[in-house]
Amino acid sequence: MAPRSTEPDAAGTTDAGSASFSTADRAAVEPLAALVAVSVVALALGLYAGALGDAGPDESRADAEAALDRAEREMSVGGVVEPSRMREFEAPGTATAVELEADGERWLAASSPRAPGPPAVRSSDAVVIAERRVTVRVAPGRNVRGTLRAVVWR
Structure with missing residues (x-):
């Protein structure tokens, strides 16, 4: 083979x-x-x-977060928010309102010259809201949980 x-x-x-x-x-x-x-x-x-x-992340969301940070920093003493320290908050190029809600009460501070409420909203305006839970002093020696909210209009 x-x-x-x-x-x-x-x-x-x-x-x-x-x-x-x-x-x-x-x-x-x-x-x-x-x-x-x-x-x-x-x-x-x-x-x-x-x-x-x-x-x-949205730019306007960052504006609302920055306004909320600034409001909490200015209103807090020792990490506790005091409603008596609320005042107008300015954010360049925007209208801003800061609201604090705790124990059934509400406090409001707005950057609009027309007090006492937030500026009028047109349908073409961009509205962004940022909020967080905070400790609020509602009476001497009495603290409760509350919500701090910032509303920003463009």
Whole structure:
């Protein structure tokens, strides 16, 4: 019996019956499929970048948080908010109202020259609200939990 040849014949098979492939045949992709795959990846990255940009913090939300921080800092003594220390709060380019609610009572301070309420809101105005729970002194020696809220109009 003759030894089997490992050299391919004209059909590309060896005596062992397996087909041989050149390096050019390996990992070949149709150009159209590659173009579609690259397009899908680019589209997905574009949608992700757009959604990520929309999910970022809002500038006006930062204004409301800053007004709330400033109000709490000015109204607090030893970490306890005192309603008697409420006054007008100014935020450049905005109208601001600060409200304190505790023990069934409400106190309001607004940056509008028209007291006692917040400035009139037009439907085109952007309104942003930030609030947090605070400890409020409602009487000498009596502290309760309350809500400090800042409302900012653009």
